[in-house]
Amino acid sequence: MNPTNNSRGSHLSVPSYILFLLLVFISGMLLFLLFRLGLLAVNYNQTKGTPANIILYSIFNRGSLFDASVNSYILILPFFLLTIGYFFNVHRKVYYAVSIVILDIFYVISISMLSSDIPYYTYFNSRLTNSILNWNGELFLIIYARFSVPTYYPYVFLFLIISVLFCFWINFLAKRTLNNVNEHPDYVFKKIIVFLFFGILTFLGIRGEYNTDKSPLNVSNSFFADYSFPNQLGLNPVYSFVSSFKNEKGSLLLKTNYIQNVQNYLKIKPKYLSPIARDVSFDSKSAKPNVVIFIVESLSAFKLKRYGYPINIMPFIDSLMNVSATFDNVYTSGVHTYDGIYSTLFSMPSGLNYKAMTNSITVDQKHSGVSSVLKQNGYKTAFFCTSDKRIDNMNGFLTNNDFDVIYSLDDYPKEYNVTEWGVPDNVMFDYSVDRFNDFAKSGNPFLAAYMTISTHKSIALPNWVPFKPDAEDSYDKLYQYLDWSLSEFFKKAEKTEWFKNTIFVFVADHGQNFDQTYDLSLSYKHTPLIFYAPEIIKPFNSDKPGLQIDLFPTLMGFVKLPYINNTLGVDLMKEGRPYAYFCTDNKIGCIAGDFFLVVRQDGPTSLYKYKQKDVSNYYDQNEALALEMKKYAESMIQTSYWMGEHKFLSLPEQEKNK
Secondary structure, eight states, rough: OHHHHHHHHHHHHHHHHHHHHHHHHHHHHHHHHHHHHHHHHHTGGGGTTHHHHHHHHHIIIIIIHHHHHHHHHHHHHHHHHHHHHHHHHOOOHHHHHHHHHHHHHHHHHHHHHHHHHHHHHHHHHSOOOOOGGGGGGGGEEEEEHHOOOGHHHHHHHEEEEEEEHHHHHHHHHHHHTTTTTOOOOHHHHHHHHHHHHHHHHHHHHHHHOTTSSSSOOOGGOOOSSHHHHHHHHTSOOOHHHTTTTTGGGGGSSSSSSHHHHHHHHHTTOBSSTTTTOOOOOOOSSOOOOOEEEOOOTTTOGGGGHHHHGGSOOOHHHHHHHTTTTEEEEEEOOOSSSHHHHHHHHHHOOOOOTTTTTTTTTTSSSOOOOOOHHHTTTTEEEEESSOTTTGGGGHHHHHTTOOOSSEEOOGOOOGGGGOOOTTTOOOHHHHHHHHHHHHHHTTOOOOEEEEEOTTSSSTOOOOOSSSSOOSSSSHHHHHHHHHHHHHHHHHHTTSSSSSEEEEEEOOOOOOEOOOSSSSOOOGGGEEEEEEEEEEEOOOEEEEEOOGGGHHHHHHHHHHHHHOOEEOOSSOOOOTOSSOOEEEOOOOOEEEETTTEEEEEESSSOOEEEEEGTOOOOOOTTHHHHHHHHHHHHHHHHHHHHHHHHHTTTTSSSBBBBTT
C-alpha cells in the first residue's frame, strides 16, 4: 500500500466525531418520527375528513423541520466539545465520554417529553407546554396519583424501554466511530472547513427556515392548514415545551385602556379604590338560604342529551335542568381543576398558564367571592373534596379565603380510599349530609362547595359501588355513576329540614376533550349552569352568553343579600354579556353568536363558524367583529391580572373619594 495515498485519503475523509454526530442526528430524527406516528395512531380518529396529503405534509415536512431543530439544539454542546478535541488533539477520550453523557441526558429528557406528550395531547388537545409544571408544588402527590392509574402504565413503560435502548444505541455508535478509529492529525485548514461546514448545517437545522427573508422557525410555522390535528401533529413536543417559556402572558393582551374598557362593558361608575367594585342591592329582604355548590369534574355539555348527546347517560341531571334556572350557553374559564375552583368561587377568570391558587401575587390575598360575602353575613362555610386537600393548594388558599373547614381524604373512612384521587363521590356526598345536619342545628345558614372527581377520565370505580353502569363506553359509565351519586344525595337531602331553604348550584370545573374540531376544544369549555331550589327559584331557561365566573353574582341575585361586587362576574338574570371568553394555557377563545374566535400565543388568529363545525378562517371577512371580540376578552383577562398585581382582589373597604 502506498503511504502517500493513504495519507491523502485520511485527509479527505470525514472526521470520526462528525460521522458520530451525523448518525446520532439521523437516529434522533427517526426517534421523533416514531413518536409522531404514535401520536397519529392514538388520535387517528381526528384525521377523518382530512386529505391524506395534508397529513403527510404535516409529518414529513413540518415535522422534519421541528425535529431537525430539536436535534440540532441537542447536538450543539457535543459538537463544540468534540471539535475542541479535534482541533487540539488533547484528551479526546474525556471529550468523548462527556459528550456521550450529555447526549444520553438530553435524549432521555426528550423521550420523557415525547412519552408524556401523547396522553397530554389526548387530554388537552394541545402539544406539551410548561403548564405541565403547574403541579410541581405537589409533585409527589401527582406522581402517586398518576402511577396508580393503569391508563398511564404504557407510557411509563414506553419511556423506560426506549430511553434504555436509545442510550445503548448512542454508546454503540460511539464505539463504532469515536472509540474505534485511530485518525491521523488533519491539517488546520481542513479542521476549519469541517468546523464551518458542519457548524453552518447545525445553525440551519436550528433555524428551520432556510430562506433569509423569513424569520427563524417558531411554533406558528406548524399552522399551515385549516385542520386542527395536522397543524399540531407537525410540532415537536420538546420544541413546544421549551418555546412556552419564551412567551409572556402579556404578549396576547392589551397594554392600555383595558380597565376603562371593562368599566364600559360592565357599566361601572367607579366609587371605590378598586376600579371594578360596585354596590348591588335588592328590593326584598333575604331569607338567607343555604347554598350548596357542585363543581363537577368534566361536566361537559357535550355529554348531556339536552345538548345533543345521543343517549341519556345523566337522566337525573337532565331532569333537574327542566325544573331549575338553567343557563345553557355558559363556558368555563380554563382547562384545569384549579381554574374551575378559583373562577367558580371567586368570580375571576383564569389566565394564560396562570395558577392563581399558588401564584405568589394572588395566593395570599383575600378574594371577593361567595365565601367572603356569605361569611360576612353569618354563614358557616365548608369545602368538600375527595382527595388530598394539599393538591392545588386547596387547603391553604381556601382557608385563607373564609372557608371554615375543608373536608378531604383524611376525614372519610379509610376503607373507602380506593381510587387514585381518593374516595368515590357517593362516599363524599353521604359524609356531607351528616355535616349539613350538624350545621343546620346551629341555627345559622351554611355554604358548602364540592369538588367532585369520579368523572375524571382516569378514574376506575370500585366493584363495591352498588350502582352498576350499563353504558357501552367506559367513560360514559363514569357519568352514569356520577348521576346516580347525585340522585342518591338528593334522596337523602329531601328528607332533611334544611332542604327547602337551600339553593343547589351545578357547574363544571371544566369540560373534556370530546370534540377536536378546533385546537381550542369547545367541549372543554361548554357547561350547563344550574340553580335548583324548588321552593325559592322558578324554572327558567336562558341561552344568552355566560361564564363560570357569573355563578357568584347570579347566585347572590337569588339569595338577595346586598353586597359589593368586586369581581368580573355579572348577574345573568339582570345583566348580559355580548361575548363569552375563556383561556387555555396559551390561547384565548371568545364566542359571539355563530362565531368562535381563537387567539393563539404562537400562531394565527382564527374566526370560525363553530355551530357548523366549519374549519375555514373567516377572520378577514369579519375583521371588525373579531377585533371587538379580542378586545373584550383581552380587556377582561388583563384587568384580572392588574387587580392581583395591585392588591385589589379583596372586598373593598375604602371608597374612592375618602
